[in-house]
Amino acid sequence: GAVVSQHPSRVICKSGTSVKIECRSLDFQATTMFWYRQFPKKSLMLMATSNEGSKATYEQGVEKDKFLINHASLTLSTLTVTSAHPEDSSFYICSARDPVPDTQYFGPGTRLTVL
């Protein structure tokens, strides 16, 4: 299957700082990428849909000013967690949509810990 990378894999930051997570599709162009959040032993929760060249679409209850998404190219989407707080600590996973066939391939995830 297709390869999607995420960077960093782990990050620890202080409360109040901002953290940027990158998601790259390495062997295909992805006009659409998705950002998920996963709590321990829970399933994935979709946060937002990232569309290349346009604004992201956020799911209900997700603060767009707190979770900034930029999809500047067909292979890169970034998620910035602004003014992070301990409750933002979680496993963040991105996926990239390969339209043929219509499948999502997931990155390895980023574990964010906010102290």
Add this chain to the structure above:
Amino acid sequence: GQNIDQPTEMTATEGAIVQINCTYQTSGFNGLFWYQQHAGEAPTFLSYNVLDGLEEKGRFSSFLSRSKGYSYLLLKELQMKDSASYLCAVQIGTASKLTFGTGTRLQVTL
């Protein structure tokens, strides 16, 4: 709203066959995915069903009945490395969004 149900946990013996069920009630159904997720890792793609019937891929098979809102993942010749969470995800609407079930944690024992 969307509702996707899976058993929370299952246990099976190495070498055996296990079936993980998934039922869903959604609007705008476009297809159903199964993913495998090991602890602390991202999900990996296993199968995709859009039409009714059985899709076989090696030791793994997936079945879909759209009229019944039902799917299952069948794992044959279980191996210890198959111990993982198995996520059922429904693709909804034209935006290709996935809604995930709660996942089934499978424990394979000797």
